[in-house]
Amino acid sequence: MSLPVLHIEHLSKSFGGVRALNDLHFTVREKEIFSIIGPNGAGKSTIFNCINGLYSPENGKIILQGQDITGKSPNVIAGKGIARTFQNLELFKYMSTIDNLLLGRHMLMKSSIFHILALSVKRSAAAREEIKHRRKVEEIIDFLELQPYRDYPVFALSYGKQKLVELGRALAMEPKILLLDEPAAGLNNEERQDMIFWIQDIRDQMDISIVIIEHNMQMVKDISDRVLALNFGKKITEGSPQEVLANQEVIRAYLGDDLKDE
Amino acid sequence: MIAQILINAVVAGSIYALMALAMVIIYKASEIPNFAQGEMAMISTYITFVMLQVYGFSFYPALLVTILFAFILGFLFEFAVIRRAKDPNLLGYIIITLGFQMVLFGLAGWKWGSDQRTFSLPFSSSSVIFRTDQYAITEHNMASIIIAILVMAGLYILLKYTRLGLAMKAIQQNKNAARFNGIPADRIMGFSFGISAIVGAVAGILVAPVSTLDPTMMWDPLLKGFAAAVLGGMKSLPGAIIGGLLLGLIENLFGYYISLEFKAVVAFAIIILVLFVKPSGLLGKHYTKKV
Amino acid sequence: MKLKKHYFEDIQLFPNKASIFWSLVAILFLAFLPGLVKTYYLSIVNLMALNILVALGLNLLVGNTGQISLGHAGFVAIGAYAAALMLKAGLPFIIVLLGAGTVAAMVGAILGIPSFRLEGPYLAIATLSFGMAVTIIIGRIDILGGRMGMSVPRIDLSWTGLKYDIALYYVFALITVIMIIFTRNILKSRIGRAFQAIRDSDVAASVVGILLAKYKTFSFAISAFYAGMAGCLWALYLQFVNPGSFNFMMSILFLATIVLGGLGSVTGSVMGAIVMTWLSLQLEKIVEIPFFGEVFVTFTGYFMNPSGIANITWVATGLILIAVIIFEPMGLNGLWLRTKRYWKLWPF
Numbered sequence: 001m002s003l004p005v006l007h008i009e010h011l012s013k014s015f016g017g018v019r020a021l022n023d024l025h026f027t028v029r030e031k032e033i034f035s036i037i038g039p040n041g042a043g044k045s046t047i048f049n050c051i052n053g054l055y056s057p058e059n060g061k062i063i064l065q066g067q068d069i070t071g072k073s074p075n076v077i078a079g080k081g082i083a084r085t086f087q088n089l090e091l092f093k094y095m096s097t098i099d100n101l102l103l104g105r106h107m108l109m110k111s112s113i114f115h116i117l118a119l120s121v122k123r124s125a126a127a128r129e130e131i132k133h134r135r136k137v138e139e140i141i142d143f144l145e146l147q148p149y150r151d152y153p154v155f156a157l158s159y160g161k162q163k164l165v166e167l168g169r170a171l172a173m174e175p176k177i178l179l180l181d182e183p184a185a186g187l188n189n190e191e192r193q194d195m196i197f198w199i200q201d202i203r204d205q206m207d208i209s210i211v212i213i214e215h216n217m218q219m220v221k222d223i224s225d226r227v228l229a230l231n232f233g234k235k236i237t238e239g240s241p242q243e244v245l246a247n248q249e250v251i252r253a254y255l256g257d258d259l260k261d262e
Numbered sequence: 263m264i265a266q267i268l269i270n271a272v273v274a275g276s277i278y279a280l281m282a283l284a285m286v287i288i289y290k291a292s293e294i295p296n297f298a299q300g301e302m303a304m305i306s307t308y309i310t311f312v313m314l315q316v317y318g319f320s321f322y323p324a325l326l327v328t329i330l331f332a333f334i335l336g337f338l339f340e341f342a343v344i345r346r347a348k349d350p351n352l353l354g355y356i357i358i359t360l361g362f363q364m365v366l367f368g369l370a371g372w373k374w375g376s377d378q379r380t381f382s383l384p385f386s387s388s389s390v391i392f393r394t395d396q397y398a399i400t401e402h403n404m405a406s407i408i409i410a411i412l413v414m415a416g417l418y419i420l421l422k423y424t425r426l427g428l429a430m431k432a433i434q435q436n437k438n439a440a441r442f443n444g445i446p447a448d449r450i451m452g453f454s455f456g457i458s459a460i461v462g463a464v465a466g467i468l469v470a471p472v473s474t475l476d477p478t479m480m481w482d483p484l485l486k487g488f489a490a491a492v493l494g495g496m497k498s499l500p501g502a503i504i505g506g507l508l509l510g511l512i513e514n515l516f517g518y519y520i521s522l523e524f525k526a527v528v529a530f531a532i533i534i535l536v537l538f539v540k541p542s543g544l545l546g547k548h549y550t551k552k553v
Numbered sequence: 554m555k556l557k558k559h560y561f562e563d564i565q566l567f568p569n570k571a572s573i574f575w576s577l578v579a580i581l582f583l584a585f586l587p588g589l590v591k592t593y594y595l596s597i598v599n600l601m602a603l604n605i606l607v608a609l610g611l612n613l614l615v616g617n618t619g620q621i622s623l624g625h626a627g628f629v630a631i632g633a634y635a636a637a638l639m640l641k642a643g644l645p646f647i648i649v650l651l652g653a654g655t656v657a658a659m660v661g662a663i664l665g666i667p668s669f670r671l672e673g674p675y676l677a678i679a680t681l682s683f684g685m686a687v688t689i690i691i692g693r694i695d696i697l698g699g700r701m702g703m704s705v706p707r708i709d710l711s712w713t714g715l716k717y718d719i720a721l722y723y724v725f726a727l728i729t730v731i732m733i734i735f736t737r738n739i740l741k742s743r744i745g746r747a748f749q750a751i752r753d754s755d756v757a758a759s760v761v762g763i764l765l766a767k768y769k770t771f772s773f774a775i776s777a778f779y780a781g782m783a784g785c786l787w788a789l790y791l792q793f794v795n796p797g798s799f800n801f802m803m804s805i806l807f808l809a810t811i812v813l814g815g816l817g818s819v820t821g822s823v824m825g826a827i828v829m830t831w832l833s834l835q836l837e838k839i840v841e842i843p844f845f846g847e848v849f850v851t852f853t854g855y856f857m858n859p860s861g862i863a864n865i866t867w868v869a870t871g872l873i874l875i876a877v878i879i880f881e882p883m884g885l886n887g888l889w890l891r892t893k894r895y896w897k898l899w900p901f
Contacts, residue, residue, distance in 0.1 A: 052760060078762035090757035092750050094817075098563070102743075103750050107762035109743045113775075119738035120566040126742060127564060134560040173761060295674035297623075297681075346879050353621060354878045356677055357812050360623075360805050361874030367802070368867025372853070375861040477864075481801055485685055488678045496674065523693050530686035537675050538667040 002030040005209045006051070006177055011060035013046055013233075020046045021057070022233040028177065033203055033210045035220045035241070038230035039253060044213040045087055046233075048179045052084050053077040065176070079107050083175035085166045087182045087213075093155040097146055097165050100154055101137045104172025109133055140168050144198065160191040171202065178202065180212045184219055192216070196223055221245065229253070266397040267514050273403045275510025276410035280465035281487025282494060282502035283417065284458045290434045290497050291454040293352070297359040298339065300484030301366035302459050303466030304477060306332040308374060310467055311381055311475055321384045328467070329460050336459025340452040370477040378474035387471050406468045413464050414503060420457070421499075430454055482526070486513075489529040493536055564741045566734065583726050587719045595722040596790075597834060602725040603786040604826035608810045609736045609819065610779025615808070616817030617740065618772040619752030620668075621677045624684025625807045628777040630799035631687065632657040632784020634697055637705045637794050646708045650728070650785050657781025658774040665773030669766045684804045692796040702795025705788045725786060732779065736819050739775070748772050749817070802867070806833075809874050815886025824885045829870075836866045 006028040013021040020043045028034045036044050049055040051062055053074040062070045069077055083104070092100050111119075111126040118124040141147055144164050149157055154165050163183065170178055183199065184192045200223060202208055214220050220227060220241060227244040229236040231253040237244055244250055281299065288296045309331045313324035343362055347354060387402035421427035429450045432440040441447045465487075466480060473479050490509045494501025509532060517525035567573045587595060607629060614620050636653040644652070664683055668676055692700045710720035739745045747768050750758040759765055788794050806829070814825020840846045840862065853859055881887055 054756065054760075073764075074759040075762045075764045078760055084760060086757070090754045090760070092753035092757065094753055095746070095749055099746055099749070103746050103758075103761050103763075106743055106747055106750075111743060113739070113744060113771075116738055116742040116744055117735050119564060119742050120734060122561055122565070126738075127561065130564055130742065131560040134563065138560070169761065289674070293674075295677060297677075343875055343879075348879070350878055350882065352674065353615065353619075353816075354882065356621060356623075356674070357808065357874055358878050360808065361871040361878070364802075364805060364809075364867045364871030364874065366871075368864040368869075368871060371864030372857045372861045372868065375858040376864075377860075481685070485682050489682065492675065492678055524690070526689050527686045530682040533679055533682045534667055537671055537679055 002032065004029050005032075005065055006211070007061075007063040008047075008051075009061050009063075011047070011050060011057050011062065013043075013050055013055060013057045013059075020233050021050070024060070024230075024233070024235055026228050026235070026238060028209050028211055030209055031203055031207060032225045033199065033212065033223050035212045035214055035224040035227045036230060037214065037217075037220060037227060037244075037250075038236075042230040043233040044230060045181055048084055048181055048211075048213065051077075051179060052082050075107075078173065081174075081176035082179065083170035083173040083177070084179035085163070085170055085181055085183060087185065089159075089162055089166055091154045091162055091166055091169075094153055096151050096153055097149045097157070097168075098134075098137060098141065098151065100165050101140060101168045101172045102133065104169040105133045105137065108174065137172055140171050143171075143201075144168050160187050163187065163195070167198070171206070175208060178208050178210045180210060182213055182215065184214060184216055192219065199223055217245065263396070263518070267518050268511075269397055269399060269403060271511040271514040272507065273406045273510070274514065275507035276406050277465050277468050277483065277506075278486045278490045278509050279503045279506025280410055280413060280461055280468070281483050282490035282506045283414070283499060284462035284465065285487050285491045286494070286497065286499055286502045287417075287454055287458040287461065289491070290499075291430060291451055292344075292355075294344070294355045294359065295488070296455075296458070297356065297484070298363040298366060299359075299458070299462050299487065300480030301363045301370070301477075302332065302335055302339070303462035303469075303483075304480040305335065305366050305370055306459070306463030307381070307466035307470050307475060307479070308370060310463075311379065311470075314382075325467070328463055332459040332463035333456035336455035336457070337452040339459075340455035344455075345448065345451075367477055374477075376477055378476040381470040381475040383467070383471050385471075402468075402471055409464060409468065413461055417457075417461070417499070426450070426453060486529050489533045492533055495542055566737070580730070583730070587722060592716075592718045595718060597830065599722060599725045599786070599790055601827050601830045602729040603783045603790060604807075604810060604830050605729050605823055606732055606783035606786065607780050607807050608814065608822035608826040609732060610776040610783075611807050612811045612814075612817065612819070612822045613736065613739070613745075613748065613779070614772050614776035616811060616815075616821070617745065617752060618748040618769065620769060620772060622680045622773075622776070623677050623801075623804050623808065624680040624682070624687070625776075625780050626799040626801070626803035627684035627687035628657045628661060628780035629784040629787060629803070630691060630794075630796065631660055631777075632781030633788040633794045633799070634691060634784075635781065636785035636788045637703060638697075640706050640708065640788070646724075649708075650782055653785035653788075654778040654781040657784065658778035661777025661780075662770055662774040664777075665770035666766075668773065669769040681801070681804075684799075685801060688796040688799050691799075698795070700796060702793060702797075705792045705794060707792065708789065721789065725790075728782070728786070732782070733819060733823065736822075740819065744768075744771070752817075806870065809870050811884075812877050813873055813884050815884030815889075816882075818886040820889070821884055821886035824889070828885065832869070832873075833866050836869055837863065839865055 004027045009025040011021050011024040024047070036047065038044055046055065050057045053072050053076065056071040060070070061068060064080055064082065067080065069080055092103060109129055111129050115124065115126040119126045119130065121127060141150060144167065146161070146164060146168060149161055154162055157165065167183065184195050187195060196219060199210060203210055224241045226239060227241050228238045229244050229247065229250045236249050236253060237247045284299055285296060288294055306328050310324050310328045313319040313327050314321065319327070339362060343358060347358055350358070385401035385405035387400050389401050390398045391401055391404060392399040421430065429440070429445045430453070432445055433447045433450050437447050465483060469479060469483050486509060490505035491502050493508060494505030509529065512532065513525055513528045516528045562568065567576060586598065607625060611622060611625050614622055632653040635656040636649050639649040639652055668679055671679060691697055697703065707717065710717055710724070713720045747758065747763045750761070750763055751765060751768055755765055810825040810829045811822055813829060814823070815821025840850055853862055877884055
């Protein structure tokens with residue numbers, strides 16, 4: 001069994017008396033795709049917000065590779081190697097695709113303001129660093145097939161492409177863990193297939209553990225190594241996709257209505 | 263001496279409270295900080311001046327004309343300028359109000375020149391109506407407090423007991439929902455601007471006799487009004503009144519006990535301090551964005 | 554479509570041959586201008602130069618970082634007074650210039666620290682009151698000349714062998730060109746991208762590792778640095794500083810400059826500053842314009858006050874601000890980009 005990368009224990013968070021997360025624990029292992037499912041309002045996004053520091057949990061610990069990162073601020077946690085995407089897209093709307101991706105490399109670049117003043121000189125330290133990181137970003141652009149949109153401001157792109165830009169930005173950070181909040185929501189069938197393919201590729205080629213929040217059960221079944229089911233901020237069960245999706249309580253809480261629809 | 267300081271504090275505070283109220287009425291309705299507030303009040307004050315001095319009106323008819331003018335000015339500002347902008351962001355709104363402020367400032371200077379005029383009202387700031395060896399109350403002091411209370415009471419009744427007030431409250435809470443329920447949100451917004459302009463105009467008329475009547479007369483009260491509004495939380499009407507009075511008190515105490523020279527800087531210090539310690543103000547609520 | 558061959562192409566100063574050509578033309582024009590026009594026009598160009606400096610800095614803050622400053626005249630004042638004191642002490646010019654910028658930047662950082670928590674209207678109010686407070690405080694300090702202001706000595710430019718006015722023009726032009734290039738470099742770098750990221754989404758910015766407090770404060774400091782440098786040039790330009798000139802309206806005019814030029818664009822800052830300076834000079838002598846000037850004077854005679862005719866500048870600037878937001882939020886730069894695109898496709 002591979003090593004644990006992210007370890008969560010006793011995680012609790014409430015908003016004005018409403019328990020969003022209740023004594024939650026789970027572990028994400030190396031090179032694993034770990035899915036979190038649960039009905040709307042089950043607290044899935046809250047987990048992500050706690051992990052990457054947008055919320056500070058009331059209780060519990062978040063441990064990344066043996067290091068306690070609970071309650072650290074988002075920029076510190078980003079530096080430790082956690083990247084994420086958002087359910088409703090948080091892009092830099094008026095910046096180009098390549099600039100969005102380059103922002104993912106902000107923490108990896110070190111030039112100070114004094115170096116930067118000489119950026120237009122090709123041999124300057126700032127220019128060399130910039131070129132080095134642009135090369136990396138172009139690789140991601142190639143990987144996600146974003147070349148045609150490279151110089152367009154992202155607000156002008158389709159929803160599906162915007163989702164890819166956000167994924168690309170997270171990848172540019174060279175994270176250890178990637179948190180994807182509903183990566184396939186709002187995509188059409190073809191785009192969803194591509195997304196599944198890319199997520200699997202990221203795991204295989206880049207040695208990244210991936211945590212996914214997803215509503216599409218087919219997709220969860222297709223790509224997950226393990227699944228965590230959640231309701232009212234509490235864990236229902238955890239295990240392989242087959243086990244979890246067959247669990248009576250999960251079906252009652254969540255899948256019941258969904259299966260009838262399909 | 264402390265009695266005199268208190269009197270001065272309450273008088274100044276009432277005027278700041280009026281400016282703050284004018285600000286808050288608009289900010290609550292539209293989340294626009296109206297930087298044209300001061301100049302709208304200044305122009306309205308000039309109208310009173312013209313009515314009194316040029317056309318020989320007596321005070322109350324002149325006041326009536328001014329109120330009418332201020333309302334139309336505020337309404338037109340919303341209708342002809344603010345509403346024409348296609349969905350600007352906050353910066354856009356701030357720039358529009360600044361632009362309008364410049365237009366009014368320029369028009370006033372063009373029409374009346376930049377010379378300072380004296381402005382006399384039926385209540386003079388030199389005739390004392392009550393005096394002990396500790397303090398003196400002038401007609402202007404008395405009138406300022408009474409008029410400010412009247413305006414506040416009027417606002418309270420308007421917002422609490424009339425259909426217009428109810429509609430204003432509705433669009434403050436949710437403009438679209440109000441619109442779906444048949445409230446003419448745009449028109450109500452125009453009314454909010456008009457009412458705010460009236461409150462500002464009253465403040466202008468009270469400021470003019472103690473400072474002078476010139477196009478820059480409202481710069482300082484504008485800042486003080488903002489400080490008071492920030493102190494009260496930007497969205498709370500009682501907060502604006504408390505903020506205004508508190509600012510008047512702090513400023514006058516500072517002026518007497520510490521430094522009269524730097525009295526004018528107090529408002530700045532208060533703004534920075536309040537924003538640093540409690541950005542939502544004394545009576546405000548703070549909201550965070552959900553992701 | 555032309556393919557890019559090297560990663561440097563995205564960050565180099567001149568993306569194509571045309572830009573090299575036009576930059577050369579501009580440099581040559583600036584170099585030979587003193588031989589072509591009277592000294593009076595050089596002083597106009599100097600005024601444009603210092604407005605460009607303020608606009609570049611303010612646009613970094615407002616257009617790129619999405620913060621608001623209604624008190625930039627305060628930073629210019631601080632730079633001008635710092636420069637005046639240092640020039641009186643006889644320090645060399647380059648130290649005075651950088652020193653004025655640094656002093657302003659330090660004040661900017663101090664103001665930025667409480668301000669990084671503030672949003673929109675609150676920041677506008679805080680900076681507005683800052684700008685007003687600066688002039689009040691300066692006006693009360695006796696060693697700074699109080700409300701009367703103080704005179705500023707000339708710098709020594711005799712080593713250039715040129716007339717003082719012409720040498721000063723070259724100093725202004727050189728500083729401005731260098732600062733334009735620096736600004737562009739900042740915007741193409743990780744720091745410039747961080748600024749724009751904060752503008753577009755502070756949540757996403759913090760998630761990619763940008764420390765919001767640091768960069769917001771930094772943006773204030775850099776912006777104030779430009780304003781401080783411009784203040785130094787202002788002191789040299791007028792050879793006199795007094796607190797009254799750095800008032801609330803000056804701050805708003807700076808904001809008007811970048812709004813007119815185009816928020817978030819270096820070209821916009823430059824165009825805005827040039828047009829705005831030119832416009833206010835034209836408006837000052839509106840009476841001399843044939844026909845329109847006469848109509849204007851007659852109108853003023855009937856309805857307005859002839860002594861207040863200079864106030865037309867405010868009316869016009871205010872109308873421009875409103876019109877830009879309503880009709881062309883991208884300002885002159887947006888207009889320019891659209892025209893360029895149109896001609897590229899012409900005649901199809």
